[in-house]
């Protein structure tokens with residue numbers, strides 16, 4: 001029994017640790033990609049990086065169009081570069097910059113179903129193809145590296161505490 005728990009915990013560790021660096025964001029959280037969710041609020045306070053993924057979950061009355069800034073500002077999906085309607089759309093963030101989305105259903109974008117996601121460079125631990133335009137990239141990267149490293153240590157620490165607790169309970 002105890003060894004089963006240990007194996008299960010090891011699998012959890014293996015599953016959790018790689019996701020420290022690549023995040024999948026559920027667009028709108030529990031609200032999903034839907035009419036009536038404020039996506040400006042949803043974006044606020046989040047950090048999106050190259051390598052992360054956006055997941056849009058939505059019903060059949062919605063769709064996801066990738067548009068440029070003009071399309072976003074004017075709620076014009078006619079020149080969308082990508083169109084999805086499979087109700088579970090995963091968008092990998094592959095480049096630095098702002099990526100714009102809207103729902104093409106009439107009235108939905110004008111009603112707020114539009115999303116602009118600012119994408120930053122990936123963490124310096126994973127190789128990034130895009131050079132940073134920042135005037136002092138080295139200090140910024142050191143800061144990022146520290147943040148990522150502390151996140152990783154925190155994750156290991158939490159898992160370690162959980163394993164110790166589980167071991168104590170099983171004894």
Ligand SMILES: [Cu+2]
Nearest residue numbers: 062103105108
């Ligand atoms: Cu919609």
